[in-house]
Amino acid sequence: MRALLWGSRIFIFLFLLAFALKNTDPVSVRFFFETAWQAPLIIIVLAFFTCGAALGVLSLLGTVFALRREVSRLKRELKQ
Numbered sequence: 001m002r003a004l005l006w007g008s009r010i011f012i013f014l015f016l017l018a019f020a021l022k023n024t025d026p027v028s029v030r031f032f033f034e035t036a037w038q039a040p041l042i043i044i045v046l047a048f049f050t051c052g053a054a055l056g057v058l059s060l061l062g063t064v065f066a067l068r069r070e071v072s073r074l075k076r077e078l079k080q
Contacts, residue, residue, distance in 0.1 A: 023041040030036045037044075 020042040023045070025041055026038055027041050027044060028036045028038045029044055039047075
């Protein structure tokens with residue numbers, strides 16, 4: 001099972017590496033007020049993916065902390 005997991009990790013890494021090497025053409029992303037950002041396509045894709053993942057984690061923090069408070073409250077009730 002471990003070999004299968006590592007094999008899939010290596011396959012995904014090599015696939016993403018090949019994708020990155022094929023998409024090195026510069027592109028520009030236009031923002032408001034006539035500002036633009038020029039970078040290779042893979043950098044832009046990875047930057048927006050990273051920002052999206054970070055926003056997803058931040059949006060779950062409130063739920064995680066609420067659940068942790070509830071678990072600690074239930075543990076206190078169980079001890080009593």
